[in-house]
Amino acid sequence: MTDASTALWQPDLRLAETIISGDSEITTALCDDIGHRCVRLLALQAPVATDLRLVVAALHAVSDVMRMGKLATHIAKIARLKHPVVPLPDDLEPVFARMALLATTLAHEAARAIENRDPRSAEQLVSVEEEVATLHHQIFQRLFAKDWSHGVEPAVDAALIGRYYTRFADHAVAIARQASFIVTGSPPQR
Numbered sequence: 001m002t003d004a005s006t007a008l009w010q011p012d013l014r015l016a017e018t019i020i021s022g023d024s025e026i027t028t029a030l031c032d033d034i035g036h037r038c039v040r041l042l043a044l045q046a047p048v049a050t051d052l053r054l055v056v057a058a059l060h061a062v063s064d065v066m067r068m069g070k071l072a073t074h075i076a077k078i079a080r081l082k083h084p085v086v087p088l089p090d091d092l093e094p095v096f097a098r099m100a101l102l103a104t105t106l107a108h109e110a111a112r113a114i115e116n117r118d119p120r121s122a123e124q125l126v127s128v129e130e131e132v133a134t135l136h137h138q139i140f141q142r143l144f145a146k147d148w149s150h151g152v153e154p155a156v157d158a159a160l161i162g163r164y165y166t167r168f169a170d171h172a173v174a175i176a177r178q179a180s181f182i183v184t185g186s187p188p189q190r
Helices: 002-009 013-045 049-082 090-116 121-143 152-184
Strands: none
Touching: 002 013, 002 049, 002 090, 013 049, 049 090, 049 152, 090 121, 090 152, 121 152
């Protein structure tokens, strides 16, 4: 997501192309491999309790990671399509810059939550996710303001990109919730 955001704001066509071409190769192959390993563990090892929760959490997290990769790719595709123009109006740049930073932070914190098996991390990340949702709402307020003078195409781009950041944040929190499931056994709330 960091690279996709950079490709969008720089604008950097080469970086956008790298993200787009690398998405299907890297993310899909890695996630498929993890998925196959999980199924193999379930079939051959008969895991119990904590081990079973770990495998189930990994299967869910893989799905979220794949979707996060797709969302970053969508942003890179918009950057490529609009190159050399930045598709968002300057007055929205601070909002989108904050959304990009928060989305990336959530992804890093979700990874840390899984690594540390921290059951409280998801609760802590929800407030950051809520900030992303608030920023997304601010974008729509700006898009529907009477003084919006940028036209339909930038409005559509802003709405889509805002949604991509919001969904990316949602998936990061869903991954962090898997850490709680691993430790407590309580099913994650989505």
